[in-house]
Amino acid sequence: MSHLDNIPSTPGKFKMDKSPYIHRLRWHSSLAKLTLWSFVFLGLILLFFFRSPSSSALPSDLSRRSLRTYNWGGPDWEKRVRSSARVRSRNGISVLVTGAAGFVGTHVSAALKRRGDGVIGLDNFNDYYDTSLKRARQALLERTGVFIVEGDINDSTLLRKLFEVVAFTHVMHLAAQAGVRYAMENPSSYVHSNIAGLVSLLEVCKSANPQPAIVWASSSSVYGLNSKVPFSERDRTDQPASLYAATKKAGEEIAHTYNHIYGLSLTGLRFFTVYGPWGRPDMAYFFFTRDILKGKSIPIFEASNHGTVARDFTYIDDIVKGCLAALDTAEKSTGSGGKKRGPAQLRVFNLGNTSPVPVSDLVSILEKILKVKAKRQIMKLPRNGDVQFTHANISSAQRELGYKPTTDLQTGLKKFVRWYLSYYSGGKKATG
Numbered sequence: 001m002s003h004l005d006n007i008p009s010t011p012g013k014f015k016m017d018k019s020p021y022i023h024r025l026r027w028h029s030s031l032a033k034l035t036l037w038s039f040v041f042l043g044l045i046l047l048f049f050f051r052s053p054s055s056s057a058l059p060s061d062l063s064r065r066s067l068r069t070y071n072w073g074g075p076d077w078e079k080r081v082r083s084s085a086r087v088r089s090r091n092g093i094s095v096l097v098t099g100a101a102g103f104v105g106t107h108v109s110a111a112l113k114r115r116g117d118g119v120i121g122l123d124n125f126n127d128y129y130d131t132s133l134k135r136a137r138q139a140l141l142e143r144t145g146v147f148i149v150e151g152d153i154n155d156s157t158l159l160r161k162l163f164e165v166v167a168f169t170h171v172m173h174l175a176a177q178a179g180v181r182y183a184m185e186n187p188s189s190y191v192h193s194n195i196a197g198l199v200s201l202l203e204v205c206k207s208a209n210p211q212p213a214i215v216w217a218s219s220s221s222v223y224g225l226n227s228k229v230p231f232s233e234r235d236r237t238d239q240p241a242s243l244y245a246a247t248k249k250a251g252e253e254i255a256h257t258y259n260h261i262y263g264l265s266l267t268g269l270r271f272f273t274v275y276g277p278w279g280r281p282d283m284a285y286f287f288f289t290r291d292i293l294k295g296k297s298i299p300i301f302e303a304s305n306h307g308t309v310a311r312d313f314t315y316i317d318d319i320v321k322g323c324l325a326a327l328d329t330a331e332k333s334t335g336s337g338g339k340k341r342g343p344a345q346l347r348v349f350n351l352g353n354t355s356p357v358p359v360s361d362l363v364s365i366l367e368k369i370l371k372v373k374a375k376r377q378i379m380k381l382p383r384n385g386d387v388q389f390t391h392a393n394i395s396s397a398q399r400e401l402g403y404k405p406t407t408d409l410q411t412g413l414k415k416f417v418r419w420y421l422s423y424y425s426g427g428k429k430a431t432g
């Protein structure tokens with residue numbers, strides 16, 4: 001019997017003894033043991049959080065994933081950061097890319113590096129989906145010379161350290177809790193990443209000297225119940241249909257505040273259902289592919305009265321071009337030392353494809369490419385945040401960013417499937 005077995009788990013486990021004296025003695029000794037073990041336990045927890053001076057300790061009331069600790073710091077680490085952030089082309093920029101092991105983050109980081117910009121990635125490698133895919137993306141970036149620092153955007157000590165080591169000219173902020181439906185399961189992770197994380201990042205950016213210009217990922221979901229099509233940046237965005245959308249909308253308002261008070265240059269990009277190679281396994285096109293190949297049935301949502309559900313699916317390469325153009329046209333922030341010195345740029349752009357495709361057509365395209373008939377299971381659109389359709393008006397991005405999507409869904413899905421088959425035939429399994 002282990003000595004741990006003596007510790008009562010609940011006061012209810014105490015039995016009444018005949019002698020009140022013996023009872024009191026036992027009670028006192030048990031209480032002493034309980035106190036002792038409580039201290040030992042508390043000590044262990046504190047040791048866990050503070051064992052390294054360069055590890056981050058985060059408030060415990062946030063999401064489960066934020067309790068992780070990360071190791072960073074030291075001369076070797078700083079050397080890697082500097083080398084990765086070194087600008088190698090004339091007029092190049094140095095960019096901190098948050099969410100660099102994510103789908104869009106990986107593609108944007110690689111594209112920036114390819115043209116000679118300095119890039120440092122930051123990612124917390126959370127387990128919202130298969131982390132081995134994130135690690136594979138990390139390995140891919142490492143081969144191109146991009147170092148991803150492991151850490152959370154809520155860790156302001158780490159962020160400040162990064163700005164101390166590198167005078168970033170730009171921040172490409174892509175770290176977020178993504179996914180529309182998962183917000184019902186884990187609401188706090190959306191608040192943690194998309195609101196608290198954004199504020200933590202902007203706080204450090206506003207105090208940096210020089211302040212960087214920031215481009216960040218908003219979402220088409222901010223249009224929510226808006227029924228005016230195509231969605232224009234001027235349309236109302238005050239009817240979000242999911243908590244995810246609400247946190248992205250909150251992000252846009254927070255961006256306004258930091259622009260207004262501190263002179264930060266801020267550009268929000270409303271992405272429309274981005275897809276492509278190295279994509280996110282939680283997205284429909286990805287798990288439809290997996291399940292069609294497995295012979296599993298796939299749920300296809302349909303609105304009431306057999307209404308079509310459609311998305312303005314946008315190919316990753318088009319999105320990357322939009323991101324780079326947003327960075328290149330971003331004006332400098334105007335503040336310094338946390339003080340605004342003049343008005344600064346504040347923009348928001350739709351980055352979509354401008355041709356919505358019904359989800360059932362997406363499935364037909366996949367069937368053709370995979371040469372497998374899907375087991376379609378038509379379901380009512382769940383009332384958990386999904387909107388019936390999205391459709392981007394991109395004239396503003398076209399005018400100011402030179403943004404012009406060129407990949408249709410069929411071409412883009414072919415490229416995705418080619419990647420999917422080669423990635424998962426290389427011994428990797430699509431889990432889920």
Ligand SMILES: O=C(O)[C@H]1O[C@H](OP(=O)(O)OP(=O)(O)OC[C@H]2O[C@@H](n3ccc(=O)[nH]c3=O)[C@H](O)[C@@H]2O)[C@H](O)[C@@H](O)[C@@H]1O
Nearest residue numbers: 178179180219220221271272273283284299300301359386
């Ligand atoms: O555009 C955006 O801003 C958003 O795009 C996607 O959200 P969503 O369009 O809902 O993408 P999927 O989850 O891949 O769904 C695509 C379509 O398939 C439908 N769907 C989804 C899941 C399913 O089981 N069946 C089904 O028919 C959805 O209703 C939707 O019309 C991303 O997941 C969000 O992170 C992103 O912010």
